[in-house]
Amino acid sequence: NAGVTQTPKFQVLKTGQSMTLQCAQDMNHNSMYWYRQDPGMGLRLIYYSASEGTTDKGEVPNGYNVSRLNKREFSLRLESAAPSQTSVYFCASNSLASGLFEQFFGPGTRLTVL
Amino acid sequence: QQPVQSPQAVILREGEDAVINCSSSKALYSVHWYRQKHGEAPVFLMILLKGGEQKGHEKISASFNEKKQQSSLYLTASQLSYSGTYFCGTDSSGGYQKVTFGTGTKLQVIP
Numbered sequence: 370n371a372g373v374t375q376t377p378k379f380q381v382l383k384t385g386q387s388m389t390l391q392c393a394q395d396m397n398h399n400s401m402y403w404y405r406q407d408p409g410m411g412l413r414l415i416y417y418s419a420s421e422g423t424t425d426k427g428e429v430p431n432g433y434n435v436s437r438l439n440k441r442e443f444s445l446r447l448e449s450a451a452p453s454q455t456s457v458y459f460c461a462s463n464s465l466a467s468g469l470f471e472q473f474f475g476p477g478t479r480l481t482v483l
Numbered sequence: 484q485q486p487v488q489s490p491q492a493v494i495l496r497e498g499e500d501a502v503i504n505c506s507s508s509k510a511l512y513s514v515h516w517y518r519q520k521h522g523e524a525p526v527f528l529m530i531l532l533k534g535g536e537q538k539g540h541e542k543i544s545a546s547f548n549e550k551k552q553q554s555s556l557y558l559t560a561s562q563l564s565y566s567g568t569y570f571c572g573t574d575s576s577g578g579y580q581k582v583t584f585g586t587g588t589k590l591q592v593i594p
Binding site for chain 2: 459470473474
């Protein structure tokens with residue numbers, strides 16, 4: 370049981386380049402999320418997927434796109450990277466089963482845009 | 484709107500107690516608490532629901548005052564392992580999806 374996994378762990382991009390961050394969970398959770406965390410700040414929600422086949426914007430969606438490939442996988446794409454997107458990106462998943470809520474985060478992707 | 488946490492930072496000696504507060508300007512359905520150690524991912528501690536409370540984690544408990552739109556996290560008999568940054572997350576929609584996080588409280592426990 371690996372929990373939530375993310376790839377890559379580190380990435381350096383030049384302004385204007387594109388990339389996709391991958392996330393997978395093996396806990397059979399319905400909901401998945403992408404957050405960004407800037408230095409000294411809390412987490413800000415980029416996009417989320419409440420269930421397979423649905424995605425919705427969060428607090429800071431501009432410059433990003435997402436795909437919920439199946440129940441396990443949720444990817445985040447930067448089409449044209451900008452220095453303002455330098456951040457740590459966390460994927461998360463959660464479920465509410467039998468009245469018990471649990472949420473897990475992946476280890477994060479540290480992205481630098483030059 | 485982002486919830487406000489206080490204090491911003493606190494230093495404790497092992498065995499001491501601490502309280503971290505989280506306040507929102509919006510009516511809340513639930514409050515979530517997380518701990519994050521430096522360079523690591525946040526770890527879910529507990530959720531407090533409107534009208535109820537989920538069991539806490541280790542010697543950490545929390546309260547939720549719905550009328551005041553506030554929550555407090557209580558850490559008793561602190562241990563070195565409690566060091567980290569604590570975040571509250573507030574949910575005003577009831578769906579658990581759109582959680583807004585505070586800027587965090589940095590807690591350091593020293594021997």
